[in-house]
Amino acid sequence: MKNPTIFIRSETDKDINTITEVTVEAFKTLDVSNQTEQYIIDALRTANALTLSLVAEVDGRVVGHIAFSPVTISDGTMNWYGLGPVSVLPKYQKRGIGKALIEEGLSRLKDLGANGCCLVGHPEYYKKFGFENVSGLVLEGVPPEVFFALSFDGHYPQGNVTFHEGFKANGPQ
Numbered sequence: 001m002k003n004p005t006i007f008i009r010s011e012t013d014k015d016i017n018t019i020t021e022v023t024v025e026a027f028k029t030l031d032v033s034n035q036t037e038q039y040i041i042d043a044l045r046t047a048n049a050l051t052l053s054l055v056a057e058v059d060g061r062v063v064g065h066i067a068f069s070p071v072t073i074s075d076g077t078m079n080w081y082g083l084g085p086v087s088v089l090p091k092y093q094k095r096g097i098g099k100a101l102i103e104e105g106l107s108r109l110k111d112l113g114a115n116g117c118c119l120v121g122h123p124e125y126y127k128k129f130g131f132e133n134v135s136g137l138v139l140e141g142v143p144p145e146v147f148f149a150l151s152f153d154g155h156y157p158q159g160n161v162t163f164h165e166g167f168k169a170n171g172p173q
Contacts, residue, residue: 004058006097008104011053011065016045018062019055019087026064026087036170037085043166044069051081052108056088056097064088066101068109069166071118073137074159081109082163083119102129110152118149118161137161 011019023038044050049069056064066086073080083105088097106129109117119126120142123133131148136158139147149156 039169043169077157
């Protein structure tokens with residue numbers, strides 16, 4: 001099971017409870033988490049702001065999830081999205097599932113005409129996908145070394161990024 005066969009697809013209504021379970025399990029032991037990620041996903045879904053919501057299946061079981069939602073940039077740049085949260089069940093981590101979710105999600109964003117994507121995350125991990133710290137692109141309250149952007153059109157906006165209101169969710173909707 002070192003390299004499982006991973007199937008990535010869009011979420012369906014029947015996946016919603018499983019996505020919540022996967023998200024809770026994935027973030028349960030992470031010090032950087034406030035354990036609100038499942039509420040964020042629900043808030044984005046309720047607001048119709050989940051531009052992409054993909055699940056990863058191994059042997060017919062949902063073991064991972066990734067969400068993409070629109071962001072606002074103070075310079076008026078349009079068609080940029082935020083990646084996150086991304087979750088993989090702990091026993092399936094370090095097997096390429098998160099990577100597969102990110103690569104498929106970024107590919108689908110490009111197909112939708114997105115101009116770029118940004119996220120808050122672990123520096124060594126996200127640089128592998130081409131994300132970089134961009135001078136002049138800021139997420140207030142977040143250290144610049146963990147805020148990343150990836151341009152699909154070669155243009156990097158300048159200004160403050162605001163993630164969807166759903167990211168403020170800290171309890172059931």
